[in-house]
Amino acid sequence: MLKSVMAFFDLVFPLKLKPLTYEMEGAKTLLPGTVVEAELKKTIRRALILDENLPGENVSGEGRGQGAGKFPTKTIKSVLTDGPAISAPLLGLLKWMAGYYMVPEGLALKVMFGGELFEKGKPRKAKRPERGGTRPAGAEAPAALLTASDAVAALTRIRQAQDYRAFLLHAPNGPFEGELALEASRDQKGVIVICPERSRMMEYERRMKPVFGGRLCVLHGGLTSAKRRFAYEKILAGETDVVLGTRVAVFAPLKKVSLIILTGEEDPNYKNRQDVRYGTREVAVMRAWLEKARVLLSSICPSAESYLNALRGKYEYLRFPGEKPAVRVLLDSKKKSGSGLPAGGDIMDRAITAAFAGALEKGRNALLVANRPGHSVPLCEDCGHFERCPSCGTALVLHKTLKAKKAGASASLLCHHCGFVKGAQETCGVCGGHGLKPLGAGIERLKEEAERLLTGTMGIKIVDRGKKTEKPEDAPEALLPLLYLGTKRVSKIAGEAGAARPKIAALIYPESAFFRPGFRSRERVFAEINHLADRLSADGKIIIQTKTPELFRAMKELDYEGFMKEELEERKALGYPPFSKIAQITIEAPTKPMPAQAPPPVKTRSGVEIPDAQVLGPIEKTDEKGKKFFLLLVKAPTARALKAAVGAALRTIAPGAKVTVDIDPA
DNA sequence: GTAATAGAAGCG
DNA sequence: GCTTCTATTACA
Numbered sequence: 001m002l003k004s005v006m007a008f009f010d011l012v013f014p015l016k017l018k019p020l021t022y023e024m025e026g027a028k029t030l031l032p033g034t035v036v037e038a039e040l041k042k043t044i045r046r047a048l049i050l051d052e053n054l055p056g057e058n059v060s061g062e063g064r065g066q067g068a069g070k071f072p073t074k075t076i077k078s079v080l081t082d083g084p085a086i087s088a089p090l091l092g093l094l095k096w097m098a099g100y101y102m103v104p105e106g107l108a109l110k111v112m113f114g115g116e117l118f119e120k121g122k123p124r125k126a127k128r129p130e131r132g133g134t135r136p137a138g139a140e141a142p143a144a145l146l147t148a149s150d151a152v153a154a155l156t157r158i159r160q161a162q163d164y165r166a167f168l169l170h171a172p173n174g175p176f177e178g179e180l181a182l183e184a185s186r187d188q189k190g191v192i193v194i195c196p197e198r199s200r201m202m203e204y205e206r207r208m209k210p211v212f213g214g215r216l217c218v219l220h221g222g223l224t225s226a227k228r229r230f231a232y233e234k235i236l237a238g239e240t241d242v243v244l245g246t247r248v249a250v251f252a253p254l255k256k257v258s259l260i261i262l263t264g265e266e267d268p269n270y271k272n273r274q275d276v277r278y279g280t281r282e283v284a285v286m287r288a289w290l291e292k293a294r295v296l297l298s299s300i301c302p303s304a305e306s307y308l309n310a311l312r313g314k315y316e317y318l319r320f321p322g323e324k325p326a327v328r329v330l331l332d333s334k335k336k337s338g339s340g341l342p343a344g345g346d347i348m349d350r351a352i353t354a355a356f357a358g359a360l361e362k363g364r365n366a367l368l369v370a371n372r373p374g375h376s377v378p379l380c381e382d383c384g385h386f387e388r389c390p391s392c393g394t395a396l397v398l399h400k401t402l403k404a405k406k407a408g409a410s411a412s413l414l415c416h417h418c419g420f421v422k423g424a425q426e427t428c429g430v431c432g433g434h435g436l437k438p439l440g441a442g443i444e445r446l447k448e449e450a451e452r453l454l455t456g457t458m459g460i461k462i463v464d465r466g467k468k469t470e471k472p473e474d475a476p477e478a479l480l481p482l483l484y485l486g487t488k489r490v491s492k493i494a495g496e497a498g499a500a501r502p503k504i505a506a507l508i509y510p511e512s513a514f515f516r517p518g519f520r521s522r523e524r525v526f527a528e529i530n531h532l533a534d535r536l537s538a539d540g541k542i543i544i545q546t547k548t549p550e551l552f553r554a555m556k557e558l559d560y561e562g563f564m565k566e567e568l569e570e571r572k573a574l575g576y577p578p579f580s581k582i583a584q585i586t587i588e589a590p591t592k593p594m595p596a597q598a599p600p601p602v603k604t605r606s607g608v609e610i611p612d613a614q615v616l617g618p619i620e621k622t623d624e625k626g627k628k629f630f631l632l633l634v635k636a637p638t639a640r641a642l643k644a645a646v647g648a649a650l651r652t653i654a655p656g657a658k659v660t661v662d663i664d665p666a
Numbered sequence: 667g668t669a670a671t672a673g674a675a676g677c678g
Numbered sequence: 679g680c681t682t683c684t685a686t687t688a689c690a
Contacts, residue, residue: 011678015679020678041677041681073678656674 008053008073011038012094014115017106019050023073030076033084033091035118037077044077046118048109050091085117085236086253089290093251096286100639102646102661103276111276112251116229151180154318158184158259158296164289168265168306168315169298170560172322174495174534177298181261182207184296185242190258193244194280196267198222199492204244204263212242219245219252247272247280250287257291260284266303266527268666277662281306301530304523304571305578307564324558325533325540332509332547346449347441349545352506353453360460360481364503367484367494368446369532371512374399374414375445376438380428386439387422387429389415392622398424400444418624441508447485454483464490488528495535502536506543514551518666519576526555526563533558575612575635577664581642584665585632585649587618588658612637613645 009030010019022038024030034049084091090112097108158167171177181204185191193208195201198220208216217240219231234240235253243252247270250260262270262284270280281297288295297306297315310317330349346353348368356366374397379386387396396413402421409423427434438445447464454460464485484494484502494502513525533542544552554563572579613636621629634649636642646661653659 008678013677013679015677017677017679022678038678040679043680045679071678 010050010053011047012050012105012109013045013047014110015106016104018104021053021073022076024076031084033086035080035085039074087255092290093287101276101278101663108276116225117232155183161294163292165294166315167296168302168310168317170302170319171298171300172320181263188259189241190254190256191242192249192252193261194249196264196269201246215240216242219243219249221248250280250284257293260288260295262297265297265299271666279664300534301527304567308578325536327542327556329544329549329552329556331549352543355504359504363481365482365500367491367502367505369491370443370446370508372442374442376440376442378436379439380433381435381437382433383431385428385430387413389420392417443486504541505532508545511546511548511551529555580635580637581639583634583642583646584662586660587630613641615649
């Protein structure tokens with residue numbers, strides 16, 4: 001009898017699942033990217049055709065080959081799209097994501113489109129994408145920014161480049177960065193503009209909407225799934241070809257992309273922390289490569305990775321130097337005078353309070369930044385005792401504004417590691433002494449001091465929290481000088497004050513940031529100071545109060561090249577990125593210390609040894625809930641070698657443990 | 667000893 | 679994501 005013609009296809013479901021082979025009756029061939037329905041464990045689900053699984057061909061992995069072999073294949077129930085729903089470059093990106101980040105293709109698919117690309121349900125006509133003008137409109141576009149001839153030349157190069165081309169824009173300031181992004185995309189078709197966070201994206205939206213109108217589409221993780229689906233439909237239909245968004249926008253299913261702009265390219269927000277731990281910058285560059293498109297990475301303080309790529313000629317470097325505010329590093333005066341505190345035991349250096357008072361008296365705004373939440377650690381002067389967290393052992397921090405539910409306590413002691421809370425006492429818990437001395441400079445304590453030293457004599461409004469209440473009721477107070485006080489969050493708000501940006505900023509003991517884990521901590525601190533500088537007025541000034549001025553020596557002039565030279569030399573010496581590739585393996589094993597202490601020499605599949613790959617660890621850590629886990633760090637000279645080395649390391653881990661792999665960890 | 671339940675594996 | 683299989687615990 002005539003046997004019916006069968007074709008076999010590898011399908012990807014948007015689940016944590018590798019591709020599976022299904023069959024389809026008839027000679028009709030389905031193109032990769034086509035959406036179909038097929039049965040998985042008795043339920044019919046939507047999936048994407050990844051490849052045709054041709055007889056005799058062995059597609060990625062074990063025992064598959066032609067589907068008609070070892071196991072019975074199920075059949076594709078129906079075909080939902082007439083041809084590919086997503087472009088070939090995007091499909092390529094999916095495969096690259098799965099390979100590079102070592103996750104199943106299904107998980108990559110899920111992360112890229114969140115499942116919405118596959119859900120059924122009729123898209124309702126959008127209500128009104130326009131939102132009412134809720135904003136007082138801060139910084140306005142200094143329109144003449146880009147008239148300088150070198151800026152015009154840069155724009156021309158970006159616009160006219162053909163095929164794949166990467167640019168690194170080292171912008172002098174945020175407004176310039178935004179202006180160049182807008183101008184570069186102005187007469188382009190198929191543009192993706194990505195911002196590191198939603199609030200920045202909304203600023204860009206305000207600027208781009210008048211230019212692109214209905215061509216502009218917004219895409220970010222906070223969209224409801226209906227809105228997200230609606231956005232996808234507009235993009236797929238070609239109704240909009242300019243996509244603005246946060247990191248998920250890098251996957252926008254445009255038919256054709258010609259320009260990708262990644263603003264604030266060094267921002268840590270670009271690292272995805274769940275499921276597929278991708279880096280948006282790496283994905284953006286890879287997508288541009290696959291799309292044969294141009295990619296513009298921009299920042300006021302580019303990452304060491306991108307800067308090295310620029311130095312090596314992989315990216316075209318567009319450098320626009322700008323005036324930077326003066327940075328002054330103050331040695332902590334108390335260090336010299338021992339424990340003999342000045343009157344009142346002030347934390348802030350006199351030079352800072354004087355400079356702040358000067359600026360505020362002139363009606364200028366000021367910004368005080370510290371990394372520590374809470375007030376202080378109460379230390380008993382009599383017996384030296386301080387309270388520790390029962391599970392973490394770390395010092396508990398006094399929060400005066402946080403009321404503990406414990407009877408009688410007007411303040412509480414909080415563990416910043418695990419969140420443990422208890423009521424605070426007025427006296428020492430061990431000796432009953434009354435001499436509790438505050439140790440450390442938390443925001444709450446700084447606020448007390450600022451109120452005492454600065455607001456006492458003049459009318460000043462302290463702004464110390466997020467913009468939950470952004471009402472125009474500030475109007476009468478708008479004349480008062482503002483003292484912004486808080487962590488980075490507050491400095492962001494201060495930077496959005498348009499013409500009234502702070503004239504002076506002080507950082508109180510920022511050195512703790514140097515000791516955050518990870519090899520990038522220095523670079524982060526430097527970038528943060530640069531961003532702080534960008535938030536100040538043109539005649540701004542930053543004062544750093546520190547006990548370790550040596551650590552800030554390289555940051556003092558905000559000399560980017562000088563800093564990067566040192567930083568890159570150190571990274572090279574230690575074998576860290578961008579001179580190597582690294583991966584971090586997290587192992588959640590209940591009690592087992594670790595199966596293999598010394599991993600075997602790293603080899604590729606074919607048995608070739610990789611000379612410079614190494615596996616460090618395991619080290620034991622405890623998470624916020626007090627749960628133990630273990631970390632392995634894998635270093636290798638190239639991405640390829642890294643993959644092999646990670647594979648080798650994984651084989652040494654006993655089964656039963658929950659393992660996650662993070663390629664290029666933050 | 668079996669039943670109830672939780673957690674991991676596998677899905678073509 | 680949902681089913682199914684397996685390991686573990688509860689319980690008469």
